[in-house]
Amino acid sequence: MPSSTESAGVEQLLSVRHVARAFGRNRVLIDASLFIGPGEVVGITGENGSGKSTLLNIIVGRLRPDSGTVTASGRIGYCPQEMLVFDTLTVRENFRFFAAAYEVADWPARMDALLGRLNFGRYVDTPVSHLSGGTRQKLNLAVAWLHEPDILVLDEPYSGFDWETYLHFWDITAEHRRLNRAVLVVSHFVHERTRFDALYRVAAGRLEPESVR
Amino acid sequence: MKPPDSRFGTALTLTARELLRNRVAVLMLFIIPTLFYTIVALTTRTAKVPFKLASVAGSPLAQVSERSSSLIFIGTAAVGLLAAFLGLSLVQKNIEANRRLVLCGYRPAELIGARLVVLLVVVAVVGTFVAELLPLFFTPERFVLVMAGFALAGFVYGCYGLLVGAIFRRELEGILFISLLANIDAGWLQNPVYYAGAQNQVIIRLLPAYYPSQMSIIAAFTRYGVGRAVTGSLVYGSAFLALALAVYFLRMRIRRPRPNPMTPV
Numbered sequence: 001m002p003s004s005t006e007s008a009g010v011e012q013l014l015s016v017r018h019v020a021r022a023f024g025r026n027r028v029l030i031d032a033s034l035f036i037g038p039g040e041v042v043g044i045t046g047e048n049g050s051g052k053s054t055l056l057n058i059i060v061g062r063l064r065p066d067s068g069t070v071t072a073s074g075r076i077g078y079c080p081q082e083m084l085v086f087d088t089l090t091v092r093e094n095f096r097f098f099a100a101a102y103e104v105a106d107w108p109a110r111m112d113a114l115l116g117r118l119n120f121g122r123y124v125d126t127p128v129s130h131l132s133g134g135t136r137q138k139l140n141l142a143v144a145w146l147h148e149p150d151i152l153v154l155d156e157p158y159s160g161f162d163w164e165t166y167l168h169f170w171d172i173t174a175e176h177r178r179l180n181r182a183v184l185v186v187s188h189f190v191h192e193r194t195r196f197d198a199l200y201r202v203a204a205g206r207l208e209p210e211s212v213r
Numbered sequence: 214m215k216p217p218d219s220r221f222g223t224a225l226t227l228t229a230r231e232l233l234r235n236r237v238a239v240l241m242l243f244i245i246p247t248l249f250y251t252i253v254a255l256t257t258r259t260a261k262v263p264f265k266l267a268s269v270a271g272s273p274l275a276q277v278s279e280r281s282s283s284l285i286f287i288g289t290a291a292v293g294l295l296a297a298f299l300g301l302s303l304v305q306k307n308i309e310a311n312r313r314l315v316l317c318g319y320r321p322a323e324l325i326g327a328r329l330v331v332l333l334v335v336v337a338v339v340g341t342f343v344a345e346l347l348p349l350f351f352t353p354e355r356f357v358l359v360m361a362g363f364a365l366a367g368f369v370y371g372c373y374g375l376l377v378g379a380i381f382r383r384e385l386e387g388i389l390f391i392s393l394l395a396n397i398d399a400g401w402l403q404n405p406v407y408y409a410g411a412q413n414q415v416i417i418r419l420l421p422a423y424y425p426s427q428m429s430i431i432a433a434f435t436r437y438g439v440g441r442a443v444t445g446s447l448v449y450g451s452a453f454l455a456l457a458l459a460v461y462f463l464r465m466r467i468r469r470p471r472p473n474p475m476t477p478v
Contacts, residue, residue, distance in 0.1 A: 015473065061316055061467040072470035084313040088231045100223035101317035105215045127234070147317075 012037055012110035013151050013182045019068030028054045030205030038180040041173060044192050047161055052186045053081060055202065056155050074150025079141045081155040087129040094128060095146065102147035113144040117168055120162055134160045147174070152176060152183045170195060220319055224327035226449060232424035233396060240337070246291040247342045253283045254350060264405040268427040269412065269437045274451040281351045282405050285359065285433045288343045289426045290399040292363045293370035296336050297391045300374025304461065305387055312465055326368035329423045336367030353433040361476035362429030369421045370395060379460035398422045405430055421449050
C-alpha cells in the first residue's frame with residue numbers, strides 16, 4: 001500500500017512542504033507537510049476551524065502560504081466546500097463553462113458519463129437554482145471530475161449526499177485510484193477509514209498521521 | 214477531433230444568458246426610463262428657462278423649455294444609473310464561482326472581457342431606447358449625438374459599477390456607493406438649470422456625469438461642437454475601467470502549485 005510519506009526516489013503527485021499560514025495573529029497552519037503518490041487516497045480530518053480548508057485552499061492556489069511550497073505533477077481537480085457553480089445556468093451550461101476552462105472538447109460525452117454515475121441526468125437542462133442541495137453538491141463535485149484530473153482535491157465532498165450517491169462517489173474514487181491518480185479528501189469526520197491509504201488530522205497547525213484501521 | 218470551445222466565446226454566451234434569464238431586471242431596464250420620462254412630462258412646465266452651456270467656450274446661455282431640458286437630464290441620469298447597477302451586478306454576482314473558473318484555467322481577462330462586452334451592448338440598447346422615446350416629447354437638434362451622449366453616460370457609469378463591484382464583496386456596500394455618487398452627480402448636480410446657479414461649478418465639472426450630460430444637452434439644443442464632451446467622457450470611463458480591471462485582477466489572483474521538477478507533467 002502506498003505510504004503517503006516523503007521518501008527518496010518515490011514519485012509524488014502532490015508535495016506540500018512546511019506550509020505555514022496566519023490570519024493576523026491567528027496562526028492557522030504552522031508547519032504542514034503532506035506527500036501524495038499515484039493511486040493514493042488520502043484523507044484529512046480535524047475540528048472545525050482547525051485549518052483543513054486553509055490547507056486545501058493553499059494546495060489549489062486560492063490562498064498564498066506565508067512560507068512553504070506546494071508542487072504538483074499533473075492537473076488538479078478541485079471541489080470546494082461551497083457550491084461554486086452558476087445558479088441561473090442549467091446543469092449542462094455549467095458543464096460547458098467548466099469544460100471551456102479545462103479546454104475539454106469531448107465534454108458532452110464526459111458530462112453524460114458523470115450524470116449517469118452520480119444519477120442526476122434528468123436534471124441536465126434544469127437551472128441550478130431549481131435543484132435540491134444534494135443535487136447541487138453532485139454538480140459541484142462532477143465539474144471537478146470533468147477533465148479527469150491527476151489529483152482530485154475534495155473539500156467536504158459528500159455532505160448532502162444520500163447513501164446511494166455516497167457509494168457511487170467511492171466507486172468513482174476507486175476507479176480514479178486504479179488509473180494511478182490521487183485523491184485528497186478533507187472532511188470533518190471520516191467514518192470509513194479503510195477506504196483511505198493514509199489519514200491525517202490537522203491539530204495545532206500541523207498534520208498528524210492517524211491510523212486507517 | 215473537434216477543438217474545445219473558445220473560452221471567451223463561452224463566457225460571453227453564458228454571461229448574456231445569465232442576464233437574460235433575469236427577466237424582471239431586463240424589463241426594469243426599459244420600464245425605469247419610461248417611468249422617469251412620464252413623471253418629468255407630468256410635472257414640468259413648457260416655459261423657457263435659461264441655463265449656461267458649461268463645456269462650450271464662453272459658456273453661452275441657452276433658452277429651452279424646462280420640460281425638454283429636464284427630459285435630457287433625466288435620460289442621461291437613467292442610463293447612467295442603470296448601467297452602474299448592471300456593471301455592479303455583472304462583476305459581483307458569482308465572483309467566487311468565477312474565481313473557481315480561473316483556478317480551472319480561465320484567464321481573468323476572458324471573464325471580465327465577456328462581462329464588459331455584455332455591459333456595452335446593454336448600454337447601447339438602453340441608450341438607444343431612451344433616446345428613441347424623446348421624439349414623443351420634443352425633437353432634439355441632433356438626435357444621433359444625443360443618443361451617443363446617453364450611451365457615453367452608460368459607459369462612464371457602467372465602468373464605475375464594474376469598479377465598485379470589483380472592490381466590494383457585499384451587495385449592499387456596492388449599492389450604497391453607486392447611489393451615493395450617481396444620485397448626487399447624474400441625478401442632481403448635472404441638471405443644467407441647477408448647474409447654472411451653482412456656487413461651486415468646479416466640483417460639478419469634476420464629476421463623472423459632467424461630460425456625457427454636457428454632450429446630450431449641447432446636441433439636443435444647439436449646433437456647438439461636442440468633441441470635448443466626447444473626449445472627457447471616454448477618458449473618465451476608461452479611467453474607471455482601468456481601475457476596475459486592476460482591482461478585478463487582484464481579486465482573481467491565484468497561486469497555482471509549482472510543477473514537480475521530478476516528474477514530467
